[in-house]
Each structure stands twice: as structure tokens, then as C-alpha cells.
Amino acid sequence: xxxxxxxxxxxxxxxxxxxxxxxxxxxxxxxxxxxxxxxxxxxxxxxxxxxxxxxxxxxxxxxxxxxxxxxxxxxxxxxxxxxxxxxxxxxxxxxxxxxxxxxxxxxxxxxxxxxxxxxxxxxxxxxxxxxxxxxxxxxxxxxxxxxxxxxxxxxxxxxxxxxxxxxxxxxxxxxxxxxxxxxxxxxxxxxxxxxxxxxxxxxxxxxxxxxxxxxxxxxxxxxxxxxxxxxxxxxxxxxxxxxxxxxxxxxxxxxxxxxxxxxxxxxxxxxxxxxxxxxxxxxx
Amino acid sequence: xxxxxxxxxxxxxxxxxxxxxxxxxxxxxxxxxxxxxxxxxxxxxxxxxxxxxxxxxxxxxxxxxxxxxxxxxxxxxxxxxxxxxxxxxxxxxxxxxxxxxxxxxxxxxxxxxxxxxxxxxxxxxxxxxxxxxxxxxxxxxxxxxxxxxxxxxxxxxxxxxxxxxxxxxxxxxxxxxxxxxxxxxxxxxxxxxxxxxxxxxxxxxxxxxxxxxxxxxxxxxxxxxxxxxxxxxxxxxxxxxxxxxxxxxxxxxxxxxxxxxxxxxxxxxxxxxxxxxxxxxxxxxxxxxxxxxxx
Amino acid sequence: xxxxxxxxxxxxxxxxxxxxxxxxxxxxxxxxxxxxxxxxxxxxxxxxxxxxxxxxxxxxxxxxxxxxxxxxxxxxxxxxxxxxxxxxxxxxxxxxxxxxxxxxxxxxxxxxxxxxxxxxxxxxxxxxxxxxxxxxxxxxxxxxxxxxxxxxxxxxxxxxxxxxxxxxxxxxxxxxxxxxxxxxxxxxxxxxxxxxxxxxxxxxxxxxxxxxxxxxxxxxxxxxxxxxxxxxxxxxxxxxxxxxxxxxxxxxxxxxxxxxxxxxxxxxxxxxxxxxxxxxxxxxxxxxxxx
Numbered sequence: 001x002x003x004x005x006x007x008x009x010x011x012x013x014x015x016x017x018x019x020x021x022x023x024x025x026x027x028x029x030x031x032x033x034x035x036x037x038x039x040x041x042x043x044x045x046x047x048x049x050x051x052x053x054x055x056x057x058x059x060x061x062x063x064x065x066x067x068x069x070x071x072x073x074x075x076x077x078x079x080x081x082x083x084x085x086x087x088x089x090x091x092x093x094x095x096x097x098x099x100x101x102x103x104x105x106x107x108x109x110x111x112x113x114x115x116x117x118x119x120x121x122x123x124x125x126x127x128x129x130x131x132x133x134x135x136x137x138x139x140x141x142x143x144x145x146x147x148x149x150x151x152x153x154x155x156x157x158x159x160x161x162x163x164x165x166x167x168x169x170x171x172x173x174x175x176x177x178x179x180x181x182x183x184x185x186x187x188x189x190x191x192x193x194x195x196x197x198x199x200x201x202x203x204x205x206x207x208x209x210x211x212x213x214x215x216x217x218x219x220x221x222x223x224x225x226x227x228x229x230x231x232x233x234x235x236x237x238x239x240x241x242x243x244x245x246x247x248x249x250x251x252x253x254x255x256x257x258x259x260x261x262x263x264x265x266x267x268x269x270x271x272x273x274x275x276x277x278x279x280x281x282x283x284x
Numbered sequence: 285x286x287x288x289x290x291x292x293x294x295x296x297x298x299x300x301x302x303x304x305x306x307x308x309x310x311x312x313x314x315x316x317x318x319x320x321x322x323x324x325x326x327x328x329x330x331x332x333x334x335x336x337x338x339x340x341x342x343x344x345x346x347x348x349x350x351x352x353x354x355x356x357x358x359x360x361x362x363x364x365x366x367x368x369x370x371x372x373x374x375x376x377x378x379x380x381x382x383x384x385x386x387x388x389x390x391x392x393x394x395x396x397x398x399x400x401x402x403x404x405x406x407x408x409x410x411x412x413x414x415x416x417x418x419x420x421x422x423x424x425x426x427x428x429x430x431x432x433x434x435x436x437x438x439x440x441x442x443x444x445x446x447x448x449x450x451x452x453x454x455x456x457x458x459x460x461x462x463x464x465x466x467x468x469x470x471x472x473x474x475x476x477x478x479x480x481x482x483x484x485x486x487x488x489x490x491x492x493x494x495x496x497x498x499x500x501x502x503x504x505x506x507x508x509x510x511x512x513x514x515x516x517x518x519x520x521x522x523x524x525x526x527x528x529x530x531x532x533x534x535x536x537x538x539x540x541x542x543x544x545x546x547x548x549x550x551x552x553x554x555x556x557x558x559x560x561x562x563x564x565x566x567x568x569x570x571x572x573x574x575x576x577x578x579x
Numbered sequence: 580x581x582x583x584x585x586x587x588x589x590x591x592x593x594x595x596x597x598x599x600x601x602x603x604x605x606x607x608x609x610x611x612x613x614x615x616x617x618x619x620x621x622x623x624x625x626x627x628x629x630x631x632x633x634x635x636x637x638x639x640x641x642x643x644x645x646x647x648x649x650x651x652x653x654x655x656x657x658x659x660x661x662x663x664x665x666x667x668x669x670x671x672x673x674x675x676x677x678x679x680x681x682x683x684x685x686x687x688x689x690x691x692x693x694x695x696x697x698x699x700x701x702x703x704x705x706x707x708x709x710x711x712x713x714x715x716x717x718x719x720x721x722x723x724x725x726x727x728x729x730x731x732x733x734x735x736x737x738x739x740x741x742x743x744x745x746x747x748x749x750x751x752x753x754x755x756x757x758x759x760x761x762x763x764x765x766x767x768x769x770x771x772x773x774x775x776x777x778x779x780x781x782x783x784x785x786x787x788x789x790x791x792x793x794x795x796x797x798x799x800x801x802x803x804x805x806x807x808x809x810x811x812x813x814x815x816x817x818x819x820x821x822x823x824x825x826x827x828x829x830x831x832x833x834x835x836x837x838x839x840x841x842x843x844x845x846x847x848x849x850x851x852x853x854x855x856x857x858x859x860x861x862x863x864x865x866x867x868x869x870x
Contacts, residue, residue: 049761050732062477084481091479104470108492117488118478168474187617187788189846192832196845214761217834221843244836258762259836260769260791264815268766268795269773 005208006038006061006176010070011080013053013060027068030056032232034070036210038176043202043209045219045240047255048229055099057229058180058212062096063087075175092122095174099181101161105153111164112149115139118171138167142197159190163197170201180212195221216259220244228252303572311568317561324374325381333359334368336375336528341366345544363533363547364540372528373554379522379529380558383440383513384506387447392502394448395455396494400486402456403463414460417453425450429512433521443522447509455501462497466490496574503566507559514555530555581648583608583750583782584629589642591624591633591806598624600806600861601642606750611776611783613797613814615790617829621806622786623672626752629784630669631659647749665695668743668781670772672755674735678727684711685723688742695746710741713778714771733764737771744775751776753785757792769796790833794818802826805858824850 011034014027030053038044048054059065061072063079071080079090095118098104105114112135119125119134136146142163153161162182169177179198183191199222201207213219219226220240227237228251236249247253260268304311344366349359360370402413429446436442466472467490475489516522517531530551537548582605591599598621606612616622627633629644631651644651646667651659671677679687688710689703698706704723711719714737727735736756743751753772757765773796776783785797793800793814800817802810802825810823821827831844 049763059473064473064476088479088481091477094477096474096477098470098474100470104474106471106475106489106493108495109489117475117480121479121484168478172478188790188829188832189617189851192834192843192845195834195843199840215834216762217836220836220838221834221840241839254763256836258766260762260766260789260795261835261837262790262794262818262830262833264794264818269770271767271770271774 003039004037004073005040005075006036006210007073008034008036008061008070009073010035011057011060011067011072012069013056013065014068029068030232031060031067034229034232034234036227036234036237038208038210039225040208041206042224043207043211043222045223045226046210046212046229047214047216047219047226049214049255051231052229053232054212054214054229055180056232058096058178058210061210062094062178063090064096092118092172093175095169095172095177097162097165097169097177097179097182100185101158101165102153104165105161105168107153109152110149111135111139111151111153111156114153115149115164115168115171118168122172124172134171138171139164141170141201142167157190158186159193162186162190162194166194166198166201170205173205176208176210178210178212181214183218184214191218198222216244216255228255306574307568307572309568310564311572314561314563314565314568317557318565321377321558321561322381325378328371328374328378332368332371332374333357334371336367336371337526339365339367345540345547347544348546360550361544361546363536364544369533369547369550372533373530373550375528376530376533376551377554377558379440379517379527380510380513383443383447384509384562387444387451387509387512388502388505390444390448391451391505392455392498394452395457396459396498398452399456399459400463400490403460404467404482404486404490406464410460413456417456420453423450426515429516430519430521433516438521438524440523443513443516446516447512450512451505451508454505455498458497458501459494462494463490466493496570499573500566500570503562503569507562510555510558510562580608582606582645583610583647584784585643585645585648586625586629587643587645589625589628589644590640591621591628591637592640593634593637597640597862598637598806599628600858602803602806602808604801604808604811606782606784608749608782609776609780610799611785611797613793613800614784614786614803615788615793615800615829616803617788619805620803622788622803623754624806625803626669626754626784626786629750629752630663630667664691664748665746666748667750667752668746668748670736670740670743670751670753670756672758674732674739674759675727677739678735680727682726683723684725684727684730684738688738688745691742691745706745710745711738713744713775714738714741715767716741733760733768736760736764736768740768740771740775744779744781747779748781751781751783753783753787755787758788765792772796790818790829802829804854807854807858807861809854825854 011031012029013031014029016025017028018025034057036044046054046057056065060067063082067080071078073079074090074094079087112132115135115138116125116131125131125134132149135149139146139148144160144163153164156164165182183194186194195218202209211219211223223240225238226240226243227234228243228249230251236243236247236252243252244256247256340362343355343358343362344364346355346358346362347353348361349356358368358370360373363369363372398413402410428450432446432449433442436445471489472485475485480488513522513529514531514534517529518535520532520535522529522531533551534548537544537551541548584606586605587603589599589602590597602625604612604614614622614625628639629651633639639652646662685704685707688707689700692698692703692706693700707723708719711722716722716734716737722730756772757768760768769792772783785793787793797814799812800814801808802817802823804825810817810821810826817826818830821830828846828850831842832846834843
């Protein structure tokens with residue numbers, strides 16, 4: 001068993017784009033030659049701004065999208081070009097938590113149904129009673145009361161919905177989870193609860209995760225390694241402490257400097273300053 | 285947890301009740317009108333005061349009972365052959381309800397299947413179904429149904445067939461568009477990630493989200509089916525001549541509209557009430573079934 | 580000196596439910612005050628009340644809003660409207676929906692200038708070009724002729740900022756203007772607001788949920804929760820020595836890129852419950868002495 005659970009090599013993805021009425025379609029590349037390695041049991045942060053391709057990359061990793069070049073190795077198996085039928089058994093091992101739980105939970109299904117559906121699909125439910133017990137167990141895993149199984153998504157708050165989204169992803173006890181911007185729509189207080197819940201679940205269940213976010217501060221809370229994505233390319237990657245403490249790439253420095261930390265810092269609004277000295281030295 | 289503590293207070297006491305409340309007066313009025321129509325259709329033989337075909341030429345063109353010259357035996361009067369208008373109206377409801385139910389359901393089945401197919405497969409499947417719909421809708425519907433009636437022969441079957449053949453496109457178009465919208469939502473992606481096949485994705489995840497829309501479409505379609513049946517029986521290519529229908533009653537009433545206006549007015553009133561009732565019912569039911577839309 | 584904005588004991592209710600429960604705050608001339616709170620705190624509602632843009636079935640039930648000493652709530656509708664856009668301006672949250680999609684950028688700004696300042700078509704065009712250059716749009720002539728969907732989100736927000744400051748307003752209400760933006764763009768937009776407010780001498784009420792943004796741009800701040808002011812003061816003091824437990828908890832719950840995760844502590848649920856029950860208790864007290 002290798003230490004690397006998931007690895008991409010020269011991963012690329014593009015949308016076909018037609019040039020003029022009779023032109024040959026070409027690819028509009030949004031992911032360009034990404035090499036990413038996710039060690040077993042670790043959480044890798046994937047940071048980028050809008051248009052960086054981070055969501056596309058996340059969807060490639062769970063094979064909601066098919067790469068147009070390069071490959072994805074999951075547990076030693078090349079999954080980049082597998083078709084839907086060949087992927088099905090692997091689906092139980094690779095899960096995703098979505099950004100907007102409002103849209104990722106089926107509005108017409110009770111939570112209990114949504115949470116246990118993954119189990120049903122993979123033939124792991126033994127009757128109604130088992131389903132009820134499993135739903136209750138999953139809910140309690142993410143800190144929700146068991147009677148939430150009978151609720152509809154719109155009856156929940158944003159934080160509760162995101163907990164439900166996490167519970168669904170955990171239902172199959174997957175080896176690998178992609179979490180796409182899962183705290184970006186939440187208030188600070190709710191966000192901290194969700195982050196700590198993930199941290200705790202990670203320690204308890206030994207999760208391997210790719211955590212996608214636009215927010216470097218959030219990544220710092222949860223991740224071991226971080227990869228900075230810019231225009232579809234990884235411009236810098238490495239252990240969180242190193243990348244945050246001694247950023248090598250100019251874009252990383254610019255990103256770090258742009259984060260408004262809750263400290264009063266008079267020079268921050270000067271338009272001449274690109275990177276503030278305090279920012280660079282603070283994590284060292 | 286903070287977020288739990290706040291929201292757990294607001295659990296609704298009963299979903300059924302909440303649904304009924306959401307439906308509002310539309311649901312109530314619609315339900316009453318539709319129930320009246322359906323009950324009349326089912327139980328006509330029990331309470332119809334007369335045989336709808338029984339002629340009594342001695343008391344032809346009697347006005348309704350409350351008007352001068354009315355007869356209490358004929359509550360809504362009689363037509364030119366002395367047949368009881370009330371009985372004929374209620375027996376007509378039978379035909380109308382049958383046509384509405386069967387035709388709308390069949391049209392929905394075909395339309396939903398093709399709509400789901402087109403909306404979920406996309407590509408050339410979608411292209412061909414969409415073009416088919418376009419071409420189909422370019423045919424003049426009345427012409428199509430007259431041709432059909434001539435080919436199959438007049439009768440209830442040909443009326444139903446005509447409506448189904450023409451109106452499946454209504455369902456197909458709307459369901460196709462809505463399926464596409466639903467498939468872009470993350471819950472569809474989530475279903476794919478847990479390994480649902482396309483067929484099960486459509487059946488278990490997408491279809492429940494189409495229900496409110498489908499209910500409205502069905503109710504509207506039933507109203508349309510009633511109207512089409514009226515038109516076809518008005519021009520005399522619907523059911524056999526001796527079965528009473530609203531359309532044939534209007535056709536007969538038209539000839540003596542100056543002497544006995546009620547004979548034409550009453551079936552028209554029945555048609556309008558039924559169609560309005562069905563529309564209100566569909567609208568109300570959609571609101572009742574869809575808790576999400578309001579929030 | 581008369582405060583640019585003085586809000587006293589403001590109560591706002593949606594139907595029967597209170598959203599603001601007696602809020603007082605003021606903004607001095609040239610001051611940038613942060614109004615911080617999480618969703619449901621009522622922070623946007625306060626901004627809307629000042630602008631007189633409360634949604635339907637929402638009403639001010641008590642209190643006073645004074646702009647440069649004059650009571651906005653007692654003012655005639657026409658007079659109040661003449662202040663909006665000219666003396667009191669808004670930088671909205673969503674740059675996407677705040678511009679008219681079927682009008683070119685130049686025309687939208689031009690109309691504003693002609694309406695409020697009575698400029699001629701020609702003068703308005705010249706001024707519009709200046710304004711766009713001022714918000715660091717490098718080729719104003721080109722942008723003037725574009726429709727809102729043809730420019731990026733950051734650029735749209737710049738256009739809206741240019742419009743807000745166009746008439747040298749005394750007060751600008753910035754309603755979460757950077758929430759939808761990337762951090763790098765957010766920084767540029769904040770820098771821009773800072774430069775423009777200095778140049779035009781405007782006071783700013785900066786509504787946000789982000790303590791970091793407050794720290795960078797606001798001199799003073801007000802912490803709002805459940806429609807109540809919990810804490811108020813100079814930003815330096817509030818952030819370094821927060822007096823209220825809620826402010827302390829919020830700070831502890833804010834993840835920081837410059838520190839390892841161990842420092843992160845979520846807001847205790849008990850505290851939130853307690854604050855809400857205090858707020859609800861306020862609703863039950865009969866309004867004694869409320870103006």
C-alpha cells in the first residue's frame with residue numbers, strides 16, 4: 001500500500017469551443033497540467049480565486065468530469081478515463097461535499113432519505129429499521145438530533161444543511177473526500193463549528209481530503225498541505241506552514257497580503273504596498 | 285450547537301395541515317368544484333331525475349323551474365325534444381370527466397417520458413425529440429383531430445386519441461426544460477457521486493422535483509381536454525349522436541337560442557365552471573405540494 | 580460639531596417581528612464607521628432604514644435618524660429623495676444586479692450626474708470620464724460604451740463606487756461591498772474606497788460581517804447582534820481589548836492565515852442562546868421612554 005492515495009499527473013481539462021461557424025472545435029483549457037499528490041490520511045488545501053479552476057479540478061478528482069489530458073491515480077488504479085459503469089464500485093470510496101447545501105440536498109426528500117440513499121445504492125441497507133438507525137447514527141456523527149431525519153432541507157439553517165451534506169458524504173465511509181468551498185456561505189460562528197467538526201471527524205475517521213477554498217485562513221485551520229491554483233495551474237504547493245510562512249511565488253505572496261486580518265494595520269490601504277512586511281514575517 | 289438550538293423550535297406541527305394552508309382558497313374552491321364534477325359524473329344514474337334520452341314532446345322547451353312557466357319536474361327545464369336539461373348536463377359530465385382523465389393522463393405519460401429522455405440525454409437525442417415537437421406543433425390541431433376522427437371513426441376513442449396525439453408536446457416541452465434545470469443543481473451531481481445510475485437518478489431524485497409542475501400541467505390539460513371534447517362534439521365528430529355531451533347540447537341550443545336561451549347557456553356555464561375549477565385545483569395543489577417555493 | 584449621521588433608539592419591525600431593537604450609533608463627518616454583525620443581526624436593515632429603502636411590510640416603530648441634524652424620518656418624501664444619491668449615497672452589495680443591464684455604463688453615470696447636479700450632456704460625459712479614471716479604470720472611454728455584463732465583477736464594483744462618490748456625498752453607506760469579491764480584488768476596492776472618501780470628504784458607514792475588513796478600513800466600529808448594539812468604540816480598542824463576550828468570541832472564531840489552527844474557538848452556543856433570549860426579553864418590555 002503506497003502512501004499516496006490520490007495522485008494526478010499532467011491533469012488537464014478543457015471545454016470544447018467552436019471557432020466560428022465552420023471552424024474546428026478546440027479546447028478552452030481551464031485546468032492545465034496539474035500534478036497533485038494527496039497522501040493517505042492528509043488534508044490538502046486547494047486555494048484559488050474565482051476563475052482559477054478549483055471547482056473544475058475538484059469535479060475532476062471525483063470524476064464528475066472526465067479529464068481531457070493526463071491521468072488520475074486512485075489507490076494505484078488509473079481512474080481518469082473509466083466510464084460510469086466501471087466507476088460505480090469506486091463511487092463508494094470517493095465522495096464529495098458540495099459548496100451550497102441548499103442546492104446539493106434534494107429539496108423534496110427528507111433528510112433521512114438523502115443520508116441513507118448512498119447506502120441503498122451500494123446495497124448496504126437491511127430494511128426500514130436499519131435505514132432509520134443508520135440515518136440517526138449519521139446525524140449524530142455530525143452533531144444533529146436524530147429527529148432531523150424527518151425534516152426537509154428548507155427547514156434547516158445553513159449550518160445544519162452543511163452538516164447534513166457532510167453526513168451524506170460520510171455515509172459510505174469513503175477513503176477520499178473532496179470538499180468544495182463548504183464554509184464559504186456561512187457566518188463566522190457557524191463556519192468555526194463546521195471547521196472544527198471536520199477536524200474532529202478527520203482525527204476520528206482518518207479521512208483523506210482535498211479541501212477547496214478561496215479563503216487561505218480557512219485552509220490554515222484544516223490542511224496539512226496546500227496547493228495554490230492560478231489560471232488552471234498550480235503555482236506553488238507544499239506544507240501549509242512553509243507556504244504561508246515563506247511563500248515563494250509572487251501570486252501566493254499577493255494572495256496572503258490581500259487577506260484582511262483582524263488587526264489594525266495603517267499601511268494596508270496604501271495602494272503602493274504590494275506585500276506588507278508584517279504579513280511575510282508573522283508566520284515564521 | 286447554536287444553529288440547532290434556534291431552528292429546532294420552529295418545527296411545523298403537521299405537514300399535511302401546513303400544506304393545506306399553503307394551498308389557500310384556490311385549493312379549497314378548486315377541490316369543491318372538481319369534486320362536484322367528478323361526483324356528478326360517477327353518481328348520475330342514482331340521482332338524475334330523468335332518463336337523458338327520454339323525450340316528452342308535450343313539455344318541450346320548458347324554462348327552468350324558478351322561471352314563469354317552469355315545471356318542478358324539470359328543474360333546469362327541457363330542450364326542444366322535451367328532454368330533461370339537468371339530466372343531460374350531468375350525463376354529459378360523465379363523458380367530459382372520462383375524456384379529461386384518460387386523455388390527460390396518457391398525454392402526460394408520453395410527454396413526460398420523452399421530456400425526461402430529451403432533457404437528461406441531451407445531444408442528438410434531445411435534438412431529435414425537440415425537432416419532432418417543433419414539427420408536431422406546426423400542425424393545425426383541429427385539422428389533425430378531424431383527420432383522426434375520419435380515420436378511426438367518430439367515438440370516444442378517437443376524441444381521446446386526438447387529444448393525446450396533439451397534446452403530449454405540452455408536457456414534453458415543459459418537462460424537458462425543467463429536467464435540464466434540475467440536472468444542473470448540485471443534488472443531481474451529488475446523486476452521481478454516490479453512484480446512482482441515470483435511470484435511477486431521474487426516477488428517485490429528479491422526478492419528485494417535477495411533481496408540483498406536473499400536477500399543474502395535468503390539471504390544465506384536463507381543462508383543455510374538456511374544451512377539445514366540447515368542440516369536437518359541437519361539430520358532431522365526437523361520441524355517438526345519442527350520448528349527451530355539452531358540445532352537442534350547445535349545438536342544439538344554438539338553433540333555438542332566441543326562444544330558449546338557457547338550453548345553450550347552461551352547458552356553457554358547466555364548461556366554464558369545470559375548467560376554472562380544474563385550473564384552481566391544479567394551482568392550489570402545486571402550492572400545497574411545494575413547501576420549498578414559498579421560502 | 581453635528582454628526583453626519585445620528586441614529587437614536589431605532590426600532591424596526593418586519594410585521595410583528597423586531598429586527599432592530601433600539602439601535603443608537605453616530606457617524607461623524609469624515610469618519611468611517613464599521614457596522615459588524617452576522618446574518619440576522621439587522622445590519623443591512625439599518626443601512627436601508629437610513630436610505631429609506633425598507634422592504635414592504637417593514638417599518639420603523641421607534642427612534643430617530645438624523646442626517647446632518649435633520650430628522651430623516653420626519654422629512655417630506657420629496658425632500659428626502661433629493662438627498663439620496665446626492666448627499667447620501669449607497670455602495671450596494673451585489674454589483675451584478677445593481678446596474679441596469681440594458682443601459683451602457685456611461686449613460687447610467689451620466690444620467691445620475693445630470694439629474695442631481697444639473698450638468699449638461701457634454702459636461703456630464705466629461706465628468707463621467709473623470710470619475711472612471713478616478714476609480715482606476717484605465718481606459719474610461721472604452722468602458723463608457725460597454726454594458727454591465729461586459730465587464731468583470733471587480734470593475735462593476737468600481738463603477739458603482741464611482742457613482743456613489745459622484746456627487747461628493749456627505750455620507751456613503753457601503754453595504755457589504757466586497758463580500759462577493761476575491762481577496763485580491765477586495766483589497767483594491769477597499770483601497771479605492773479609502774482614497775475616494777478622503778478626496779471627496781465623505782463619511783462612510785461600512786456594513787460588513789468581516790472583522791478583518793473592519794480592522795483595515797474603519798476607525799470606529801459598532802457590533803450588532805439580534806438588532807442590538809453590543810459594543811461600540813475605536814476599532815483599535817474593540818479589536819485589541821473587546822469588552823463584550825460576543826466580540827471576544829467572534830474574534831476567537833475567525834480563522835487567521837497567520838496562525839496555526841489551535842487558536843480557533845467556535846462561538847459558544849450558550850452565549851448565542853443567551854443573547855437571543857436577552858433580545859427577546861427586550862421585545863416584551865413595554866416601551867418606556869422610547870421616543
